[in-house]
Amino acid sequence: xxxxxxxxxxxxxxxxxVGAVTSITHRVTGILLAFCLPYLLYLLQLSxxxxxxxxxxxxxxxxxxxxxxxxxxxxxxxxxxxxGVRHLLSDIDTGSRLHTARAxxxxxxxGAVAIALLGAGALW
Amino acid sequence: MKKAVSGLRAWMVQRFTALxxxxxxxxxxxxxxxxxxxxxxxxxxxxxxxxxxxxxxLFFILLxxxxxxxxxxxxxxxxxxxxxxxxLLATLALVLTGLGMWALQILLSA
Numbered sequence: 001x002x003x004x005x006x007x008x009x010x011x012x013x014x015x016x017x018v019g020a021v022t023s024i025t026h027r028v029t030g031i032l033l034a035f036c037l038p039y040l041l042y043l044l045q046l047s048x049x050x051x052x053x054x055x056x057x058x059x060x061x062x063x064x065x066x067x068x069x070x071x072x073x074x075x076x077x078x079x080x081x082x083x084g085v086r087h088l089l090s091d092i093d094t095g096s097r098l099h100t101a102r103a104x105x106x107x108x109x110x111g112a113v114a115i116a117l118l119g120a121g122a123l124w
Numbered sequence: 125m126k127k128a129v130s131g132l133r134a135w136m137v138q139r140f141t142a143l144x145x146x147x148x149x150x151x152x153x154x155x156x157x158x159x160x161x162x163x164x165x166x167x168x169x170x171x172x173x174x175x176x177x178x179x180x181x182l183f184f185i186l187l188x189x190x191x192x193x194x195x196x197x198x199x200x201x202x203x204x205x206x207x208x209x210x211x212l213l214a215t216l217a218l219v220l221t222g223l224g225m226w227a228l229q230i231l232l233s234a
Contacts, residue, residue, distance in 0.1 A: 031198060034191045041226055047164075048171060048234045054164035081149070084142050091139065 022105040026083035029076040036073060067123045074119035079112035134193045141190040148183045172234050184227035188220045 016024075047057040060066055086104050090096050095104050161167035170176055195216055203209040 027194075027198065030191075030194045034195055037187075037191070037223055041223065041230060044227075045230045048168060048230065051164040054167060081146060085146070088139060088142065 018102055018105040018109065022083055022086070022108050025079055025109070026087075029080040029083075032076045033073075033080060036076075071116060071120055071123060075112055075116035078115035078119075079108065082108040082111050134196070137189055138193045141186040141193075144186050145183065145190060148179060151179070168234065171231075177231055177234070181228060181231050184231075185224060188224045188227075192216070192220055 043057055043060070046053040048054075061070070086095070086108055089104075090101070095101055155170070161170060171180065196213060199209060199212045199216065203212050
Protein backbone atom coordinates (compact mmCIF):
# COMPACT_ATOMS: atom_id res chain seq x y z
CA UNK A 1 0.00 0.00 0.00
CA UNK A 2 1.33 3.41 -0.89
CA UNK A 3 1.29 5.64 2.15
CA UNK A 4 0.28 8.89 0.55
CA UNK A 5 -2.61 8.71 -1.82
CA UNK A 6 -4.28 11.96 -2.76
CA UNK A 7 -7.34 12.46 -0.61
CA UNK A 8 -9.91 15.00 -1.68
CA UNK A 9 -12.90 15.03 0.55
CA UNK A 10 -13.90 18.64 0.94
CA UNK A 11 -17.69 18.34 0.96
CA UNK A 12 -18.11 21.99 0.00
CA UNK A 13 -16.05 21.41 -3.16
CA UNK A 14 -17.71 18.20 -4.36
CA UNK A 15 -20.27 18.82 -7.06
CA UNK A 16 -23.24 16.54 -6.76
CA UNK A 17 -25.16 15.85 -9.98
CA VAL A 18 -28.90 16.36 -9.55
CA GLY A 19 -29.53 12.59 -9.52
CA ALA A 20 -27.18 12.21 -6.56
CA VAL A 21 -29.10 14.88 -4.65
CA THR A 22 -32.35 13.05 -5.36
CA SER A 23 -30.83 9.75 -4.30
CA ILE A 24 -29.36 10.90 -0.99
CA THR A 25 -32.53 12.87 -0.19
CA HIS A 26 -34.58 9.72 -0.84
CA ARG A 27 -32.46 7.96 1.78
CA VAL A 28 -32.53 10.80 4.31
CA THR A 29 -36.30 11.32 3.98
CA GLY A 30 -36.80 7.56 4.43
CA ILE A 31 -34.94 7.68 7.74
CA LEU A 32 -36.85 10.80 8.82
CA LEU A 33 -40.20 9.24 7.96
CA ALA A 34 -39.30 6.11 9.95
CA PHE A 35 -38.53 8.29 12.98
CA CYS A 36 -41.96 9.93 12.60
CA LEU A 37 -43.75 6.57 12.93
CA PRO A 38 -44.10 6.45 16.75
CA TYR A 39 -45.53 9.99 16.75
CA LEU A 40 -48.02 9.09 14.01
CA LEU A 41 -49.13 6.04 15.97
CA TYR A 42 -49.48 8.15 19.10
CA LEU A 43 -51.72 10.65 17.25
CA LEU A 44 -53.78 7.82 15.73
CA GLN A 45 -54.26 6.24 19.15
CA LEU A 46 -55.23 9.56 20.74
CA SER A 47 -57.69 10.36 17.94
CA UNK A 48 -59.47 7.03 18.41
CA UNK A 49 -59.57 7.08 22.23
CA UNK A 50 -62.80 9.08 22.37
CA UNK A 51 -64.27 12.48 21.54
CA UNK A 52 -61.82 14.21 23.93
CA UNK A 53 -58.79 12.55 22.38
CA UNK A 54 -60.08 13.42 18.91
CA UNK A 55 -60.46 17.06 19.97
CA UNK A 56 -56.95 17.20 21.42
CA UNK A 57 -55.49 15.87 18.15
CA UNK A 58 -57.36 18.63 16.29
CA UNK A 59 -55.98 21.23 18.70
CA UNK A 60 -52.43 19.83 18.33
CA UNK A 61 -52.76 20.36 14.56
CA UNK A 62 -53.79 23.97 15.22
CA UNK A 63 -50.48 24.85 16.88
CA UNK A 64 -48.14 26.85 14.63
CA UNK A 65 -45.06 24.91 15.75
CA UNK A 66 -46.69 21.59 15.00
CA UNK A 67 -47.87 22.87 11.62
CA UNK A 68 -44.27 23.59 10.62
CA UNK A 69 -43.35 20.03 11.59
CA UNK A 70 -46.27 18.72 9.52
CA UNK A 71 -45.11 20.85 6.61
CA UNK A 72 -41.62 19.34 6.87
CA UNK A 73 -43.21 15.88 7.05
CA UNK A 74 -45.27 16.60 3.91
CA UNK A 75 -42.12 17.64 2.04
CA UNK A 76 -40.23 14.52 3.19
CA UNK A 77 -43.13 12.22 2.29
CA UNK A 78 -43.66 13.92 -1.09
CA UNK A 79 -39.98 13.63 -1.95
CA UNK A 80 -39.78 10.01 -0.80
CA UNK A 81 -42.89 9.02 -2.81
CA UNK A 82 -41.86 10.85 -5.99
CA UNK A 83 -38.29 9.52 -5.81
CA GLY A 84 -39.70 6.05 -5.11
CA VAL A 85 -41.93 6.18 -8.19
CA ARG A 86 -38.89 7.33 -10.19
CA HIS A 87 -37.06 4.25 -8.87
CA LEU A 88 -39.92 1.93 -9.79
CA LEU A 89 -40.02 3.41 -13.29
CA SER A 90 -36.30 2.87 -13.78
CA ASP A 91 -36.79 -0.73 -12.58
CA ILE A 92 -39.02 -1.30 -15.60
CA ASP A 93 -36.44 0.50 -17.77
CA THR A 94 -38.27 3.78 -18.07
CA GLY A 95 -36.29 6.99 -17.87
CA SER A 96 -32.85 5.44 -17.37
CA ARG A 97 -31.21 7.46 -20.16
CA LEU A 98 -29.07 10.20 -18.72
CA HIS A 99 -31.07 13.08 -20.13
CA THR A 100 -34.45 11.73 -18.93
CA ALA A 101 -32.98 10.64 -15.59
CA ARG A 102 -31.67 14.17 -14.96
CA ALA A 103 -34.98 15.70 -15.96
CA UNK A 104 -36.94 13.36 -13.67
CA UNK A 105 -34.52 14.02 -10.80
CA UNK A 106 -35.20 17.76 -11.17
CA UNK A 107 -38.91 16.98 -11.35
CA UNK A 108 -38.74 14.99 -8.07
CA UNK A 109 -36.75 17.64 -6.18
CA UNK A 110 -38.89 20.54 -7.38
CA GLY A 111 -42.16 18.56 -7.25
CA ALA A 112 -41.64 17.78 -3.57
CA VAL A 113 -41.17 21.48 -2.79
CA ALA A 114 -44.25 22.34 -4.86
CA ILE A 115 -46.33 19.76 -2.97
CA ALA A 116 -45.01 21.15 0.33
CA LEU A 117 -46.13 24.64 -0.77
CA LEU A 118 -49.59 23.27 -1.57
CA GLY A 119 -49.56 21.64 1.87
CA ALA A 120 -48.63 24.98 3.44
CA GLY A 121 -51.63 26.51 1.66
CA ALA A 122 -53.90 23.82 3.07
CA LEU A 123 -52.44 24.08 6.59
CA TRP A 124 -52.60 27.86 7.04
CA MET B 125 -25.84 -18.03 -2.64
CA LYS B 126 -28.07 -17.47 0.34
CA LYS B 127 -26.94 -13.86 0.48
CA ALA B 128 -27.79 -13.30 -3.18
CA VAL B 129 -31.27 -14.73 -2.73
CA SER B 130 -31.93 -12.67 0.36
CA GLY B 131 -30.71 -9.56 -1.47
CA LEU B 132 -33.16 -10.19 -4.29
CA ARG B 133 -35.95 -10.91 -1.83
CA ALA B 134 -35.28 -7.67 0.07
CA TRP B 135 -35.36 -5.82 -3.26
CA MET B 136 -38.72 -7.41 -4.15
CA VAL B 137 -40.17 -6.70 -0.70
CA GLN B 138 -39.12 -3.05 -1.00
CA ARG B 139 -40.85 -2.69 -4.40
CA PHE B 140 -44.08 -4.57 -3.73
CA THR B 141 -44.65 -2.99 -0.33
CA ALA B 142 -43.96 0.40 -1.95
CA LEU B 143 -46.78 -0.19 -4.46
CA UNK B 144 -49.28 -1.04 -1.72
CA UNK B 145 -48.14 1.87 0.48
CA UNK B 146 -48.56 4.24 -2.47
CA UNK B 147 -52.04 2.91 -3.28
CA UNK B 148 -53.17 3.11 0.36
CA UNK B 149 -51.73 6.60 0.69
CA UNK B 150 -53.58 7.84 -2.41
CA UNK B 151 -56.78 6.18 -1.16
CA UNK B 152 -56.59 7.96 2.22
CA UNK B 153 -55.56 11.23 0.60
CA UNK B 154 -58.64 11.11 -1.64
CA UNK B 155 -60.80 10.30 1.38
CA UNK B 156 -59.42 13.25 3.36
CA UNK B 157 -59.74 15.55 0.35
CA UNK B 158 -63.34 14.71 -0.55
CA UNK B 159 -64.93 13.37 2.65
CA UNK B 160 -62.85 14.62 5.60
CA UNK B 161 -64.17 13.48 8.99
CA UNK B 162 -66.03 16.28 10.75
CA UNK B 163 -66.40 14.64 14.15
CA UNK B 164 -65.06 11.86 16.34
CA UNK B 165 -68.01 9.69 15.30
CA UNK B 166 -67.45 10.00 11.56
CA UNK B 167 -63.68 9.48 11.98
CA UNK B 168 -64.19 6.35 14.07
CA UNK B 169 -66.89 5.01 11.74
CA UNK B 170 -64.52 5.34 8.79
CA UNK B 171 -61.50 3.80 10.53
CA UNK B 172 -63.48 0.86 11.92
CA UNK B 173 -65.26 -0.01 8.66
CA UNK B 174 -63.97 -3.59 8.10
CA UNK B 175 -62.45 -2.83 4.68
CA UNK B 176 -60.61 0.26 5.95
CA UNK B 177 -59.54 -1.46 9.18
CA UNK B 178 -58.04 -4.43 7.32
CA UNK B 179 -56.42 -2.22 4.69
CA UNK B 180 -54.92 -0.06 7.46
CA UNK B 181 -53.61 -3.07 9.39
CA LEU B 182 -52.00 -4.38 6.20
CA PHE B 183 -50.64 -0.89 5.55
CA PHE B 184 -48.82 -0.80 8.90
CA ILE B 185 -47.41 -4.29 8.49
CA LEU B 186 -46.10 -3.54 4.98
CA LEU B 187 -44.88 -0.10 6.08
CA UNK B 188 -42.78 -1.70 8.82
CA UNK B 189 -41.40 -4.29 6.37
CA UNK B 190 -40.55 -1.46 3.97
CA UNK B 191 -38.84 0.47 6.80
CA UNK B 192 -36.97 -2.67 7.84
CA UNK B 193 -35.45 -3.20 4.39
CA UNK B 194 -34.62 0.49 4.00
CA UNK B 195 -33.08 1.00 7.44
CA UNK B 196 -31.31 -2.36 7.22
CA UNK B 197 -29.66 -1.16 3.99
CA UNK B 198 -28.62 2.08 5.70
CA UNK B 199 -27.22 0.20 8.71
CA UNK B 200 -25.29 -2.19 6.47
CA UNK B 201 -23.87 0.73 4.47
CA UNK B 202 -22.58 2.79 7.39
CA UNK B 203 -22.10 0.46 10.36
CA UNK B 204 -18.95 -1.34 9.28
CA UNK B 205 -18.01 -3.12 12.50
CA UNK B 206 -19.89 -6.36 13.02
CA UNK B 207 -20.83 -5.90 16.72
CA UNK B 208 -22.19 -2.42 16.01
CA UNK B 209 -24.10 -3.67 12.98
CA UNK B 210 -25.64 -6.61 14.84
CA UNK B 211 -26.63 -4.36 17.76
CA LEU B 212 -28.20 -1.81 15.42
CA LEU B 213 -30.11 -4.42 13.42
CA ALA B 214 -31.33 -6.24 16.54
CA THR B 215 -32.52 -2.96 18.09
CA LEU B 216 -34.18 -2.00 14.83
CA ALA B 217 -35.98 -5.35 14.55
CA LEU B 218 -37.15 -5.08 18.14
CA VAL B 219 -38.40 -1.48 17.75
CA LEU B 220 -40.19 -2.20 14.46
CA THR B 221 -41.86 -5.32 15.87
CA GLY B 222 -42.97 -3.30 18.89
CA LEU B 223 -44.38 -0.56 16.67
CA GLY B 224 -46.24 -3.17 14.63
CA MET B 225 -47.80 -4.69 17.73
CA TRP B 226 -48.75 -1.25 18.97
CA ALA B 227 -50.35 -0.36 15.61
CA LEU B 228 -52.41 -3.57 15.56
CA GLN B 229 -53.45 -3.00 19.16
CA ILE B 230 -54.64 0.53 18.32
CA LEU B 231 -56.68 -0.80 15.40
CA LEU B 232 -58.11 -3.77 17.32
CA SER B 233 -59.24 -1.65 20.26
CA ALA B 234 -60.69 1.11 18.04
